[in-house]
Amino acid sequence: QKEVEQNSGPLSVPEGAIASLNCTYSDRGSQSFFWYRQYSGKSPELIMFIYSNGDKEDGRFTAQLNKASQYVSLLIRDSQPSDSATYLCAVKSSGSARQLTFGSGTQLTVLP
Amino acid sequence: KAGVTQTPRYLIKTRGQQVTLSCSPISGHRSVSWYQQTPGQGLQFLFEYFSETQRNKGNFPGRFSGRQFSNSRSEMNVSTLELGDSALYLCASFDSYNEQFFGPGTRLTVL
Numbered sequence: 166q167k168e169v170e171q172n173s174g175p176l177s178v179p180e181g182a183i184a185s186l187n188c189t190y191s192d193r194g195s196q197s198f199f200w201y202r203q204y205s206g207k208s209p210e211l212i213m214f215i216y217s218n219g220d221k222e223d224g225r226f227t228a229q230l231n232k233a234s235q236y237v238s239l240l241i242r243d244s245q246p247s248d249s250a251t252y253l254c255a256v257k258s259s260g261s262a263r264q265l266t267f268g269s270g271t272q273l274t275v276l277p
Numbered sequence: 278k279a280g281v282t283q284t285p286r287y288l289i290k291t292r293g294q295q296v297t298l299s300c301s302p303i304s305g306h307r308s309v310s311w312y313q314q315t316p317g318q319g320l321q322f323l324f325e326y327f328s329e330t331q332r333n334k335g336n337f338p339g340r341f342s343g344r345q346f347s348n349s350r351s352e353m354n355v356s357t358l359e360l361g362d363s364a365l366y367l368c369a370s371f372d373s374y375n376e377q378f379f380g381p382g383t384r385l386t387v388l
Binding site for chain 1: 308310312319320321322325327332333335365367371375376377378379380381382
């Protein structure tokens with residue numbers, strides 16, 4: 166069973182809209198949650214991380230975490246065509262090991 | 278600071294050969310992890326090294342191995358290559374807050 170699930174997409178939004186990307190995880194002991202953006206042919210780039218329940222904002226990006234529901238999301242406000250990429254949700258479980266478990270990614274296309 | 282560097286960027290090998298990939302973490306980072314990315318399986322964890330010690334290993338056969346040197350540089354080796362080993366191999370290094378930064382990757386093609 167996949168431990169980190171993302172809405173499979175692809176997801177298309179018009180330029181200027183809000184893109185909502187969702188992720189659920191199965192390990193209740195998970196401590197840290199990361200969102201990466203990956204452009205085609207490139208390596209993943211860290212966008213945001215969140216450790217505590219609630220919202221965390223960074224520019225146009227907002228990460229939301231609900232540990233009780235085992236749910237983490239990423240909102241992208243004022244979406245731009247340059248935001249078109251695959252977004253990967255990653256989860257770090259409890260313990261000292263720094264292994265991340267990744268979801269399969271959601272492909273986002275922002276239409277001009 | 279320079280980012281994570283990986284060499285080579287591209288490799289073409291044939292079945293049965295072996296390959297060694299290299300990774301230099303961000304200066305000051307002591308942890309390195311390796312991941313394999315394929316279209317079918319996504320990003321999968323291979324192993325993690327900290328201070329020259331393997332701390333964690335993913336569910337990969339013994340043909341996949343790695344090591345870390347005293348300067349934190351890491352290598353991974355794949356022996357007896359199979360067609361299914363064709364993938365993007367990513368190295369990541371960690372800062373003290375567990376934020377993981379990826380290198381550009383090595384794209385391995387096995388023919």
